Amino acid sequence: MELKEDPIRVLLADDQALVRGALAALLNLEPDICVVAQAGDGSEVAALAAEHRVQVALLDIQMPIMDGLEAAAILRQRMPECKVLMVTTFDRPGYLRAAFDAGASGFLVKDTPSAALADAVRQVHAGGRVVDPSLAAQSLMGGSNPLTEREREVLSQAQSGAPVAQIAAAMHLSVGTVRNHLSNAIGKTGAANRIEAAHAAHEQGWI
Amino acid sequence: MELKEDPIRVLLADDQALVRGALAALLNLEPDICVVAQAGDGSEVAALAAEHRVQVALLDIQMPIMDGLEAAAILRQRMPECKVLMVTTFDRPGYLRAAFDAGASGFLVKDTPSAALADAVRQVHAGGRVVDPSLAAQSLMGGSNPLTEREREVLSQAQSGAPVAQIAAAMHLSVGTVRNHLSNAIGKTGAANRIEAAHAAHEQGWI
DNA sequence: CGTTGCCCATGACAAGTGTCATGGGCAATT
DNA sequence: AATTGCCCATGACACTTGTCATGGGCAACG
Numbered sequence: 001m002e003l004k005e006d007p008i009r010v011l012l013a014d015d016q017a018l019v020r021g022a023l024a025a026l027l028n029l030e031p032d033i034c035v036v037a038q039a040g041d042g043s044e045v046a047a048l049a050a051e052h053r054v055q056v057a058l059l060d061i062q063m064p065i066m067d068g069l070e071a072a073a074i075l076r077q078r079m080p081e082c083k084v085l086m087v088t089t090f091d092r093p094g095y096l097r098a099a100f101d102a103g104a105s106g107f108l109v110k111d112t113p114s115a116a117l118a119d120a121v122r123q124v125h126a127g128g129r130v131v132d133p134s135l136a137a138q139s140l141m142g143g144s145n146p147l148t149e150r151e152r153e154v155l156s157q158a159q160s161g162a163p164v165a166q167i168a169a170a171m172h173l174s175v176g177t178v179r180n181h182l183s184n185a186i187g188k189t190g191a192a193n194r195i196e197a198a199h200a201a202h203e204q205g206w207i
Numbered sequence: 208m209e210l211k212e213d214p215i216r217v218l219l220a221d222d223q224a225l226v227r228g229a230l231a232a233l234l235n236l237e238p239d240i241c242v243v244a245q246a247g248d249g250s251e252v253a254a255l256a257a258e259h260r261v262q263v264a265l266l267d268i269q270m271p272i273m274d275g276l277e278a279a280a281i282l283r284q285r286m287p288e289c290k291v292l293m294v295t296t297f298d299r300p301g302y303l304r305a306a307f308d309a310g311a312s313g314f315l316v317k318d319t320p321s322a323a324l325a326d327a328v329r330q331v332h333a334g335g336r337v338v339d340p341s342l343a344a345q346s347l348m349g350g351s352n353p354l355t356e357r358e359r360e361v362l363s364q365a366q367s368g369a370p371v372a373q374i375a376a377a378m379h380l381s382v383g384t385v386r387n388h389l390s391n392a393i394g395k396t397g398a399a400n401r402i403e404a405a406h407a408a409h410e411q412g413w414i
Numbered sequence: 415c416g417t418t419g420c421c422c423a424t425g426a427c428a429a430g431t432g433t434c435a436t437g438g439g440c441a442a443t444t
Numbered sequence: 445a446a447t448t449g450c451c452c453a454t455g456a457c458a459c460t461t462g463t464c465a466t467g468g469g470c471a472a473c474g
Binding site: 416 | 448455456457458460465466470471473
């Protein structure tokens with residue numbers, strides 16, 4: 001079925017060492033796939049990928065210092081021949097668009113069956129695209145991010161409970177302006193509060 | 208090194224199918240460990256454990272319908288000889304106490320090296336206790352949950368952005384009482400807002 | 415060039431929020 | 445029997461928050 005070729009050279013990036021190691025074990029069971037490098041943060045992937053001549057990079061989105069989206073963008077810029085397969089815990093519609101904007105070839109959520117992972121790697125390596133079907137539909141429905149940049153900034157500050165005065169100081173704005181941005185964001189998300197709005201934006205992957 | 212015994216019979220419970228499968232692959236690499244059952248939710252574990260005569264149950268805390276803590280309590284009640292090893296993404300100090308209160312014999316966070324997992328299973332099976340050392344120290348320092356039950360209820364409602372009036376209606380209380388509980392919780396957590404308080408409580412595993 | 419959209423800002427008003435003092439009911443502890 | 449701690453409640457006060465009307469500056473698009 002397969003030509004007798006060298007195994008696909010894969011890099012794994014996930015901040016949780018346990019699942020990173022487990023995914024490596026899972027993929028190494030496949031004879032045509034070989035995990036040649038692992039990273040615990042996005043800032044390491046570009047260098048590791050170059051060093052080990054990686055063909056497919058499997059990146060988690062949530063990582064502490066540099067997230068998977070940023071890492072993907074840098075990686076694609078330096079090694080356009082290296083494919084990226086994004087893996088994430090949360091099925092936020094906004095993430096899908098962001099992933100492909102960053103140059104990813106595939107997108108999986110972590111509750112897809114484990115048997116599908118190896119196939120996804122093969123498809124991506126062969127030049128194909130892999131998208132979680134349920135998420136794809138959801139993403140097309142939802143439309144794209146309606147929030148302006150300022151509204152996003154203000155919301156993400158409000159998320160952690162900062163009062164308006166503090167946000168205004170941090171952004172070098174007047175308190176009135178901050179409240180206007182917040183009010184706009186609340187309206188666009190259909191929420192009643194800043195905090196409901198922040199949650200809604202977070203769930204959509206807008207923030 | 209090991210006596211020639213039957214392999215340890217392990218059950219895996221995690222809501223994310225991908226990491227569940229990956230952990231299974233990792234553990235099945237060990238000759239003396241055998242994953243005999245998997246569950247995607249806590250409500251399934253007790254029945255599965257009984258059916259497959261499981262010796263060690265590896266439970267994630269975060270699961271949709273019934274969480275790992277509840278599942279552990281039920282499991283320990285019905286099969287006292289079955290050990291529980293808790294695995295979680297977040298290192299909230301409060302979780303550790305809750306896990307042992309539920310009858311767990313071990314507690315691991317998901318960013319421990321994957322090589323340590325098999326050893327933890329063996330130790331727990333042998334009747335020992337396994338605790339993430341960094342978390343243990345953190346837990347002893349933090350002390351235990353200072354929030355009363357009502358304060359926790361009120362906080363968890365406030366977390367999602369509900370206004371006081373709505374919380375009061377949901378709990379059949381007067382708005383003044385809700386604000387008192389909130390004010391107390393804010394004081395105890397050293398926060399400035401209800402939302403900061405909710406975050407703090409959440410990070411401590413108090414909520 | 416005019417329009418449109420986003421940014422920034424101000425001021426004012428209604429509603430929601432955090433704090434405090436005060437007090438009654440109840441269960442567990444001393 | 446008295447104390448302590450949690451629950452519940454009320455009312456009042458200062459402060460924060462959400463909304464609205466209004467207006468200027470600026471860049472992009474027709």
